[in-house]
Amino acid sequence: MEEDKKYYTISVYTENNIGLVNRISTIFLKRHVNLLSMTASESEIEDVYRFTILVKMTQEKVQKIVGQIEKQIEVIRAFYHTDEETISQETALYKVKSELLFDEPQIQNIIKRSGASIVTVNKKFFVISKTGRRIETEALHSALKPYGVLQFTRSGRIAVTKEAMNISEVLKDFDDID
């Protein structure tokens, strides 16, 4: 089974509702599935919100879970996509001692090569930001580790899909039936 598991990005379009995070996460909890990340934001449509959830599981299971998410009253539509079907990004922040910038010339090369940017520098520390795919933020983390990383954090995945979502049409469809 393990080899059938893949990363899937689940995109959930919803009405704004306070309890919805709980309602969606409980569906994963019931099936003992770990959420690798979950991000909520506005979507391209006014008053419609979008959850982006990253999971690793079999297609059969993700399909059932998405069906059960979609069934929730305030969920407009839910989709799942493989990595190949999405364009996704994560942002990582790395806090490093400032003296390393001067003592370890390699650090500057690492930053340059990785395409990361420096967010802030002061006498004590500086903060690097790297946006990209998981593999890229992880590579930078590994490169910096030997020099000492004071703090590391990474955001959840955000993703857009290559195929159209057509949420406006889905909403129109809801309006039509009533």
Added chain:
Amino acid sequence: MSKKTRITGAEAVIRCLLEEGVDLIYGYPGGAIMPVYDELYKYQDKLTHILTRHEQGATHAAQGYARTSGKVGVAIATSGPGATNLVTGIADAQIDSTPMVCITGQVASHLLGSDAFQETDIIGISTPVTKWNIQVTKAEDIPAVMAKAFYIARSGRPGPVLVDITKDAQFSEFDFSYEKCKGVRSYKAIPKTEPQSLKDAAALINEAKKPMIVWGQGIILGEAEKEFKSFVEKTGIPSAWTILGVSALETAHPLNIGMVGMHGNYGPNKLTNECDLLIAIGMRFDDRVTGNLETYAKQAKVIHFEIDPAEISKNVYADVAVMGSVKTTLADILPFVDKKSHDSWLEEFYAFDKIEQEKVIQEELYPSKEGISMGEVIRNINEGTKGDAVIVTDVGQHQMMAIRYAKFVKSKSNVTSGGLGTMGFALPAAIGAKMGAPNRQVIAVIGDGGYQMTIQELGTIFQNKTGVKIVILNNEFLGMVRQWQELFFENRYASTEMTNPDFVKIAEGYHIPANRVTERANLADAVKTMLETDGPYFLEVCVEKENNVFPMIPTGASVSDIRLS
């Protein structure tokens, strides 16, 4: 009704209920819901409130009411423990798709999150077991929320909704007006039917040599009994039912070939793995129905008529999914299906039935042993009611016996806890069932274990003179667990034997006429007296202690491995 429009949130709750056609609710008062109870007092000529003896009883009564009346059941409780006591009934309604609206009081909004007295996060707690839930902190939101609550509870695949209202929202005043909910933007109650799916389904049905129908509660919830019967009779397909589907087609119908599942009938279980087409209608392939999915109907094509898209291919792959309300889809497919009979295939079911009759049923209904069997109690009830009664059951051996052997002549005649298997369900559910169908005989068949989980509802029956007949099948055991201990745990009867009180005295303490039968010779008369007595009646039947329910599909086994002993 008062014409004034400026009213409190509490009065608005009552006015909303009246707007939704509610005239009966179940509940239990307490601090955070007192403003609503104060309004209930003022509106008591229009809205009857039944005080149960526990909030769980209120939910089960509301469920029983919903199941026999087809309307939305309503339960009301206070915050904290009042709200948490509703949870079992809500979970039961969720898994059995029962339309119910629960209203809970909540601490004042400025106290939310402060661990105030009787504060509990009932929204968080009830989220996994409700179709929808919401907390209201402003009086002016009450009408729209209540309208939406009723719409969601009753539409599509029905289910429970919880509305939590803070005490300050109940007290504050606003200008009331009410508009019924006609739709929710993100919610499609009934999915569209693809015309092609009807044609594909009809083609499979017309070419099938050994088709079999398994129907569920969807027929009853969709009020599609007539359409279903026409479909069954035109196609001539042998039809079996899940526990919640029973009574949608009369027991005596020649194409009704019995129950599927763990304690279902021999033929339909065995032949599930012989049919070439399995037509599932308004059912969800629960594990108690399918046994091991790896060996379930693998040889058959599957058509699934279903209202809930999330059920399609959830447990059993559907070759054709016919989405929509079965009332519509079964009517729409009728012109496309050929009129047929499947006599020799039907004979195969009858042949298995003959074996089951000889090896199981005959002995259960007419025992040769001295002790009274559960089956013969049900047979006596059948003889008295001629099948025209609502049978309410609890959970366990008596439930399986009642469902297996009760005869039904009309729909909405069985109320049981199917999916959740809630012991303690029957007594309060019977109260609601009787109030939902006041002109029908309502008989609650309960085991001695489950009875004692909600026995306090005898008080509700006594106070309201609710005419339910209570039949306790007393084997002084938690019988179903004991059966499993005997079969799978080498007779280690861990905590299943019970020393019971004098049930007759307890009933009499509530001034309910009561009788006890210990010998077969007295059984028929005792049942007759019970059925002829006006108002509530209690009958305890002391049955054989260690009888088992057969047939049985052991957990994880294939439906074709069903055991007769």
